[in-house]
Amino acid sequence: MGEVRLLIAYQGTRYRGWQIQPDEPTVQGVLEEACFKMTGHKTRVTAASRTDSGVHAAEQVACLVNESRHVPAALRDGLNALLPDDVVVLEAREAPAGFDPRRHAMGKHYRYIIHNSRVRPVFERNYRWHVKNPLDVAAMNRAAGVLVGEHDFSAFRGSNCTAKTTVRMLDGLAWRSEPPALVLDVWGRGFLKQMVRNIVGTCVEIGRGRWPAGKMADILQSRRREEAGLTAPAQGLCLLKVCFDEEEYRRAVGAPDQGD
Amino acid sequence: MGEVRLLIAYQGTRYRGWQIQPDEPTVQGVLEEACFKMTGHKTRVTAASRTDSGVHAAEQVACLVNESRHVPAALRDGLNALLPDDVVVLEAREAPAGFDPRRHAMGKHYRYIIHNSRVRPVFERNYRWHVKNPLDVAAMNRAAGVLVGEHDFSAFRGSNCTAKTTVRMLDGLAWRSEPPALVLDVWGRGFLKQMVRNIVGTCVEIGRGRWPAGKMADILQSRRREEAGLTAPAQGLCLLKVCFDEEEYRRAVGAPDQGD
Numbered sequence: 001m002g003e004v005r006l007l008i009a010y011q012g013t014r015y016r017g018w019q020i021q022p023d024e025p026t027v028q029g030v031l032e033e034a035c036f037k038m039t040g041h042k043t044r045v046t047a048a049s050r051t052d053s054g055v056h057a058a059e060q061v062a063c064l065v066n067e068s069r070h071v072p073a074a075l076r077d078g079l080n081a082l083l084p085d086d087v088v089v090l091e092a093r094e095a096p097a098g099f100d101p102r103r104h105a106m107g108k109h110y111r112y113i114i115h116n117s118r119v120r121p122v123f124e125r126n127y128r129w130h131v132k133n134p135l136d137v138a139a140m141n142r143a144a145g146v147l148v149g150e151h152d153f154s155a156f157r158g159s160n161c162t163a164k165t166t167v168r169m170l171d172g173l174a175w176r177s178e179p180p181a182l183v184l185d186v187w188g189r190g191f192l193k194q195m196v197r198n199i200v201g202t203c204v205e206i207g208r209g210r211w212p213a214g215k216m217a218d219i220l221q222s223r224r225r226e227e228a229g230l231t232a233p234a235q236g237l238c239l240l241k242v243c244f245d246e247e248e249y250r251r252a253v254g255a256p257d258q259g260d
Numbered sequence: 261m262g263e264v265r266l267l268i269a270y271q272g273t274r275y276r277g278w279q280i281q282p283d284e285p286t287v288q289g290v291l292e293e294a295c296f297k298m299t300g301h302k303t304r305v306t307a308a309s310r311t312d313s314g315v316h317a318a319e320q321v322a323c324l325v326n327e328s329r330h331v332p333a334a335l336r337d338g339l340n341a342l343l344p345d346d347v348v349v350l351e352a353r354e355a356p357a358g359f360d361p362r363r364h365a366m367g368k369h370y371r372y373i374i375h376n377s378r379v380r381p382v383f384e385r386n387y388r389w390h391v392k393n394p395l396d397v398a399a400m401n402r403a404a405g406v407l408v409g410e411h412d413f414s415a416f417r418g419s420n421c422t423a424k425t426t427v428r429m430l431d432g433l434a435w436r437s438e439p440p441a442l443v444l445d446v447w448g449r450g451f452l453k454q455m456v457r458n459i460v461g462t463c464v465e466i467g468r469g470r471w472p473a474g475k476m477a478d479i480l481q482s483r484r485r486e487e488a489g490l491t492a493p494a495q496g497l498c499l500l501k502v503c504f505d506e507e508e509y510r511r512a513v514g515a516p517d518q519g520d
Contacts, residue, residue, distance in 0.1 A: 009382045122347070
């Protein structure tokens with residue numbers, strides 16, 4: 001008996017996000033169900049990030065209190081045999097007592113991928129947003145740079161966001177071109193609901209030339225959701241990595257290949 | 261009116277292969293149906309490679325005789341709007357009269373990917389074969405090397421293969437390790453049905469230590485299908501590229517990043 005730290009990957013497509021909800025498929029729901037089937041114990045599985053409906057995770061970090069006699073590796077293999085094919089436990093290991101992935105996370109790395117081409121993607125169609133109009137990545141990068149630092153992100157908060165405070169710290173934000181993909185890497189300590197996707201939607205309006213790059217600062221300062229662009233679709237977003245160590249997080253920020 | 265050369269990508273998962281069959285979903289079938297919807301003409305679409313049931317293609321080359329007034333780019337966009345989301349026309353351009361992708365192909369590049377890990381893949385689960393046992397890639401490579409050159413590949417022919425001759429030329433065959441993936445690149449002028457997958461199945465028996473690498477030569481010489489390993493699953497196989505130029509093909513062989 002003791003805390004076990006899980007590293008989890010999932011394709012978010014058919015889930016209503018991480019957080020368990022009655023009568024809806026959720027990642028937390030299928031994990032807790034698999035735990036119950038395997039151990040006979042009702043077990044709470046908590047995660048560092050409560051990803052939204054349709055959002056993927058490459059390395060979500062979660063925790064459960066192991067009330068079974070299984071060692072972590074046996075727990076991993078047993079859960080993987082019971083979980084659906086779009087969720088997998090990559091790693092399970094003992095964690096210090098009281099480990100709380102949500103509270104102890106120092107920073108998170110998200111990635112958003114746009115498929116910027118006349119022609120839609122086939123193999124990666126569930127992991128990219130297809131935008132046909134050519135996008136100006138330099139303008140998108142100038143606009144995104146304005147958001148780095150501590151700001152009130154009210155203009156980019158989802159309509160159903162219930163956070164009490166709207167000030168967040170973004171440590172890094174950078175678009176790069178890998179034709180036909182445009183990739184946004186974002187590092188932050190915490191995010192408002194749909195914040196990354198609202199930033200992406202706004203960057204795309206700038207990238208296609210509908211708005212000048214300078215408008216990003218106005219939108220941020222307005223603190224009005226109506227000023228920003230549409231919410232980019234969930235399928236392009238993936239939680240890449242959660243850092244629990246300040247040093248590790250500082251090294252990761254701005255190094256886009258970390259967490260791949 | 262004239263020949264149009266198409267570059268096509270598809271996820272083979274839900275198709276019974278390229279070649280049209282009554283009452284079965286096929287890639288040729290959905291392409292010819294989309295052509296008919298778009299142009300009102302019954303149009304034959306022929307391909308360089310008749311990929312098997314479940315096999316993918318990143319750059320299949322096909323040809324049709326355009327009896328409509330659409331220019332190739334309009335044909336591409338129109339077909340893409342009508343095709344299902346697992347098939348896409350990447351490119352359409354005019355081809356010389358009499359262009360026959362099957363006869364004029366100089367060589368083909370196939371890739372097979374094994375996910376070699378205790379833990380199954382999530383994001384790429386439709387594009388890899390999951391093998392849990394650790395595999396010895398050096399042994400697999402020694403075994404594969406024996407097959408390069410012109411040989412009678414009877415031992416690796418599928419049970420339902422109807423080819424009249426069983427002698428084929430393999431120009432390159434190499435495994436490499438990209439943990440957790442093992443990647444096989446194969447270049448050849450032509451292949452027997454299920455030949456690549458039977459070679460992969462045999463290499464895996466060697467890689468997990470059930471057979472010595474030297475057994476590959478015995479299997480090849482036996483010309484008996486019963487001597488070789490099981491057929492590896494179709495989902496790991498992808499037709500990467502078809503070359504129509506001798507020079508281009510010779511440069512591509514052994515250069516694994518070509519055609520990515």
